[in-house]
Amino acid sequence: AGMTNKEVLHSATIAPAEFLNIQNEIGTIEEGKLADLVILNQNPLESIKNTQDIYLVIAKGIVQ
Known part of the structure; x- marks a missing residue:
């Protein structure tokens, strides 16, 4: 047993x-x-691997 996706x-x-x-x-x-x-x-709550399927990043107010 590990952490749930929500816990991660x-x-x-x-x-x-x-x-x-x-x-x-x-x-x-x-x-x-x-x-x-x-x-x-x-949705990363469905599968934590979904965190690798990035659509967009906004860092310091700038779309990357």
Whole structure:
């Protein structure tokens, strides 16, 4: 037994922000927070391998 897909995504997003105590600045998509976005073609909750099927990346406000 390993981690669920939801747990994996949580450990890559919200958990580091909480560990560093900067969850008010990053970690979730909310107004006023900083965020780089990876837009996927498929749902990573269905298969974690779907994180490799990237449609678009936005980093520091620039579409990559």
